[in-house]
Amino acid sequence: MAARGPEKTVGDIFRSMEFGPATPSSRAAAQAWLEHRSHSLGLFIGGEFVRPADGQTSVVTDAAGGSVCSTACAGDEDVAAAVAAASGAFKVWSGLTCPRRARVLQRLGDGLQRHSQCLAELCEMTRCPCPASALVRLAQYYAGWAQLRDAVLPGWSPLGVVAVLVSDDRSLFAAFLKVFPALAVGNAVVLKPGAGTAPPALLMAAIFGEAGLPAGVFNIVTGPGVSLGVRLAQTPDVNYVTYSGSKKEAELLVRETAGSCAPVSLSLLTDAICPFIVFDSADVDSAVDAVMEAVFGKARECHWVLCVQESIWEGLAARLKVRIAGAKCLPLRSESDRHAVNAAVQEAQQQGAEVIQPCPAPSSSSLYPPTVLLGVAPSCPSVVSPPPGPILPVLSFRTATEGVTLGNHTPHGLAASVWTEDLTLALETARSLSVGSVWLNSHSVLDPSLTVSGVKESGNCTDGGREGLFQFLRPSVAPARSPSSPLPLDYGRFGTTGSGVLLPQAVGGADASRAPRSYPQLVGGRQCAADSGCSLQVLAPGGSVIALCPSSGRKDVRNAVEAALKVQPGWAASSVPWRSRTLRSLAESLERRGGDVAVALSAQTGCSKEEACREVELSVFRLSEWAAHCETRAGGGGAQALPQSGMALCLPEPLGVIGAVLPDAKPLLSLISLLGAAVAAGNAVVMVPSEKSPLPALEFVQVLQASDVPGGVVSIVSGHRDQLTRALANHSVVQAVWYCGGQEGAQYLQWACGESPKRLWVRSEDSLWERCEAALLEELWAQAVRWKSVWIPTA
16 A cells, blocks of 8 residues: 555644645546447437438547547538528527526526536536536526516517537637527527537537427537538528637638628637736735636636736746746647747747746647746737747736736737726726726636627627627517528629719819819818819719719728727717717707708709608707717616626727718618717717718718817718728728628628628618617617626625
8 A cells, every 4th residue: 555645734734825636526427428328429400419411420539638429520411401400490489488488598507507517527528618607607697688588678589590600629608608698589599519519518408408498499510620610601591600719710701601691790719818917006926826727727718918017026926936836737739739839938938038837848748837938028929929838928017008008919809807906007907908808806707797899809799798689689670681692703803993984073164163063072070082083973863963072992991090090099088978969969060951961862862852851850860869879878887796796897888990881772861870879889980971872971071060070080981882892891990890782792891801800780771771769779889889898806
């Protein structure tokens, strides 16, 4: 019998405060479930497990490289069967009353609690750790929304069949953060999980059936690679696609599915870089414990960069060295990652960083020692594009402003952890960071009640809370999307040539007094001609030339975006009452000049004078609505109660610069509706009026000039729609594009926005601009803001 070391008393343990040995986890429940299924898992379609048509399988391995089970590889026939089952079940599920749907989700939460041990063990075996309690919380929270949907969200209807695509390196929680809200509001779901999340997801499917979910409402198709997700998204009966994973796969998905009827939202969380900012007023010991857990714990879904204030640099570095000395080696995703990790560590060391490791890195193994790189530069590759391994770069900063600058240095905007005991500094830092979540004196805390939006390269999706439900809903008055096939579009040539007659900007000669009026455009608060120096003829319905409008191009869009970028931060920082008063002044200015605008509207569209005056009146009313919306909604969701101790704030923030391409129908009212939403939320907007009917928008320039709207907040550039759409889509500063036009332009935008995850909102030409339903305004408001959650823990 092996000799045991001297036993330690409780007093010894309290004096040393060392970490005790971890209790080995049992896998009996998970092994029993896998043995019941012969370690071979099929697809879940129509409420039952089925085998794929071609019989191909894929092996799921554990951290040691051993086989856990095999999963099926779905083919085209399986994907079609899953979508068909979901489409048929949607009619049944959406037809149930809200209380009946809520009871199913409540029973699901109870089932998850009963099978929590098996679920936790299976997640541990497949290297996708997810606390079962987090999934129970998801089910319980969205059961509440299922109960209250009709009461709290009147005027909204479910979309239909929702495809949830998850990459191989995302967690089970990330997958079901999409699944539960979609089910709660009445949709049917087809889930394509990652390789590691497939076994626990299939266990979840069995629990769904046990809870009484109608067959076909929830389906799972499994298989390697992004190609399966592309095939699923391209299926005609899919109404919405949401993806969680890497940017590279997202770009491929978006470009391959461009032109399909289903919009695609992206949550690009894989390999995101998150700042961990420690100020000199922080509890340093707690901060070190937290950073060790966040960076070197089991769930490593993002890369952390530690930013430390110079005055506490030495003390924090000493504590890190002590903690690292007793750390164990951690598994890499694959053996091939070792070379990338070694190269990053060596390069950081060559650039002057101090490397701290508990032991030298083994030459060949799937394990790698936790590594701290002290004193790296912000431009170091291990900071800008860290390798997939247990590495923590540590940077220093002097002032709070420098700390915020370092925190915003990353191209991602997923989350940040801020450590300080100064509440004013904490809240000021949280407001200044361009991220979706800010954790004060904590990290990696998630709850479905809090709304979080993607920022910068972390995606264009909003999840959690009431606002996170809107991605799975549509206004009931709006028609459902009909299936469509992609057009044969040459993306390289789209928008490079324009139609229409180009004329010199100035018109002179003996007949100058009889020449049609030449309208200027509005760029950066100034009326000006197009950079090309040319104009387009504006035709009346009868074909006669009634005016000339500037023929703008890429340079005009660039000038408008640059002007918007300069003025937008100040406009967003202005008080909500001031923005509301500015919109009311714009409404008053439009009312004063309503006669001139109505004349231009009648001449352009051929409508009667009464109809033109009616559209002007509706536009004035719509501006007043947006002023009231700004006053009552821009303040945010307030403090939220949490299951944990503490509270959280949900804060709406403007997107930045929005490009809006207007329809031919209702050229004035559509302009006012989109302008009001963007400006009320604190954005700046570059508007492209209807190519067929630009006159009302150009006449509205005079109204803008007479109002209190700061120059540059609204720019109006006229010209060929496709050319200006292309310029907006390819401008990196533009955060969102609202497009009301034909299928070709919408398809190009879907394709172009794959490279940079812009928010894309596409509507048909004949949208319901005259309708005043609250759901239509809510939809526009949801497109104009992004949400930030700030966690404030208590003792």
